[in-house]
Amino acid sequence: MNFVGSIEKRVLKTIKRFQLASDEDKILCAVSGGKDSTNVLYIMDKFFPNVEALTIDARIGNYSKENLENIKLFCSKLGIRLHIVSFADEFGCSLCYIQSVLKEKGLDLNSCAICGVLKRYLLNKKARNLKSDFLATGHNLDDEAQSILMNLLRGNLEMLSKLGPKSTSSVSKFVPRIKPLYLVKESESEMFCRSMGFPVQYQRCPCSVDSYRGSVRNLLASYQKTNPAASWNVVQKFLKIRKSLQANFSTQNLGYCRDCGEPSKNISCRTCTIIKTIKSKSL
Ligand code: AMP
Ligand code: ZN
Secondary structure, eight states: OOHHHHHHHHHHHHHHHTTOOOTTSOEEEEOOSSHHHHHHHHHHHHHOSSEEEEEEEOOOHHHHHHHHHHHHHHHHHHTOOEEEEEHHHHHSSOHHHHHHHHHHTTOOOOHHHHHHHHHHHHHHHHHHHTTOSEEEOOOOHHHHHHHHHHHHHHTOHHHHHTOSSEEOOSSTTSOOEEOTTTTSOHHHHHHHHHHHTOOOOOSOOGGGTTOHHHHHHHHHHHHHTTOTTHHHHHHHHHHHHHHHHHHHHTTOOOEEOTTTOOEESSSSOHHHHHHHHHHGGGO
16 A cells, blocks of 8 residues: 555544544534645545535735635635635734734733634634534644643643543534544655645744744654654553543533633633733724
């Protein structure tokens, strides 16, 4: 079997092992324009009958523009229905503007943190409105190993317990998320994408250079030079303790935001808190 076939086979095995999706499900793939999510869209569309794509346009200059063009091209070639949601349409401003206003107000969050909160909010809301059974993301093995280490280094076991190939919740407005590339390394994902000649941007988002994830990624990458199985080991050991971790935090379920009605741990969700802070600028 060739390389591309072997990756497809591993993804299908992952889907089966963790019961990520079946032929009856409507699967919405969250596509950023990067290699991982484009690979997920391709593989899910190849093997499942009901697959659509969703992209969030954060308006990060040429980076977002090029991603959007690539995704449109890819979806039209494969005949996949594409949904586009933009920060500007939903929130009335771009990510850069939101970050600068928050900074003025003394909330110096990095743009990855803000973008992550707003993207997750829009992805869930849109996926639910489209009546999707699952939202598939491009997270790969190395992303997961980084997330596990980040939560361990922060000592946040509750967040750690939420990781895994499939995230579900007791609240009905939460669309379960699945990670079909859970056991595919970043380097393998890149090789798959290059072999297939998909139109993607290989460089990271220009806003992400200073993030906490970046430093954990570098740490893990340098450690992997002497121990190439490091990410694999981190994820495999996490899978062994995941059930008991989840049992510990099972009572701390999500509720709903009193302002927008979306799933939230707090009285007001983080997106509403951000948007209220932005709007209060002009008062
Ligand atoms: P990131 O947190 O940027 O590493 O992205 C993780 C996953 O979230 C990606 O693999 C995509 O599935 C999804 N994602 C990230 N950015 C976007 C976007 N702009 N639109 C839709 N999905 C996205
Ligand atoms: Zn809210």
